[in-house]
Amino acid sequence: MSHPLHGKIQHKFLLGLACIFLLLGGVFLFSLNLHLREMLHIEAEAKAELVFSHVSSLQQYVRDTLRPSVRGHIPDEDFLLEAMSTSFVTRKVFVELNGQRDQYLYRRVSMSPRNPASQANDLERELITGFRNDGDLRTLRGYRVIDGVEHYILARPVYFEADCMYCHGDPADAPRVLLERYGAVRGFGHQAGDLAGMDFVGMPVDRSVQQVREAITLFGSSFYAAAAGVFLLIIIFFNRLVVANLRRLTGIFRQNFQSPGDRSILNRLDEGDEINSLMEAFGAFAAHLREARVKLEDYAANLEDKVRERTEDLSLEASGTPHRRGTVRGPAG
Known part of the structure; x- marks a missing residue:
């Protein structure tokens, strides 16, 4: 953090x-x-x-x-x-x-x-x-x-x-x-x-x-006056070219991740500066995708067994035989 x-x-x-x-x-x-x-x-x-x-x-x-x-x-x-x-x-x-x-x-x-x-x-x-x-x-x-x-x-x-x-x-x-x-x-x-x-x-x-x-005072005053002018120009360009785009990217995250499960991603946007916030948010987003992929892979690997178990349960119900006790596992999550 x-x-x-x-x-x-x-x-x-x-x-x-x-x-x-x-x-x-x-x-x-x-x-x-x-x-x-x-x-x-x-x-x-x-x-x-x-x-x-x-x-x-x-x-x-x-x-x-x-x-x-x-x-x-x-x-x-x-x-x-x-x-x-x-x-x-x-x-x-x-x-x-x-x-x-x-x-x-x-x-x-x-x-x-x-x-x-x-x-x-x-x-x-x-x-x-x-x-x-x-x-x-x-x-x-x-x-x-x-x-x-x-x-x-x-x-x-x-x-x-x-x-x-x-x-x-x-x-x-x-x-x-x-x-x-x-x-x-x-x-x-x-x-x-x-x-x-x-x-x-x-x-x-x-x-x-x-x-x-x-002479030192004159040159020093001239240098720092010119530096102040350049400083103001850099502020304007940096704000328009960098900060504005970073804030737009942060706004995209806030608009597309509104569910309670995405709260960990949004929390990262309030930590540190804009670049650090986006890095933290991308890290949380990558972890979120990795977790979802693991769940999908697990669901796909067990899908055939789940279908067979469900079919047997339906057959038993149709023949009037009590189905076996157990819990049908659905998709993870």
Whole structure:
């Protein structure tokens, strides 16, 4: 017997169809989210690499072109910070001229810098420690929250070179302008090859993430709106092509099996959904036919004996002889 909680075939079909649509929608939106976030990652990484490329180009220009040119026009003991310091120039260009920090975040920092503005914060100290612990590490990248805004970060270590020792080696050899501006304590005592700090670029991705969410919402709404339309069309066609014909077939059973002996067949029509009901009814109908066939075969097999016994009884009655006691068997049922 079917479980009493079984619903109609239409309800089952629609429930299954709704689950399929929900599953497809979930897979579609999940895949779309992965794709858009991968595109966001590629774009943020490309922008960070572009900023680094500009930083490297500017630093190389200061080292190879601007600094030697300025050195030829000033006394050897002088040092023009605004033109000869790669750190000062890159900070001026990429930090102060990017005051809004809405396109990118650039920092050139150290654990113990000469300029307090270049002091590493907690996140930057963590990254510098990573470079210090692994001398082969050339870049660190990933996502971090900075001042409540999610950023894609890209960092690379900066090492002292021989040319750097003029300003970062012995304070006695340092340019007078640096000592007057920053003092003789911070930023000195280094050797070529030491880890100076790092260049750090952060690309804010909160707006892009919001755009991804809006795109997911838009595509999800469009998909489920279209799915709802298709769902309604399927309901109409399924109801007309399947459910209506199944109910007609059920009605035929109810019209042709009205006797009390057929009650077991009709009872099956009230169990489960339409298809299950018809299967149960056909099973009961087949059992009914099998039982009737057995009775007919039994009646046919004993028909000759029944006729002979009846003939003898009639002959005895005609001759006035009391017929033998017994019961004449008729057709089974």
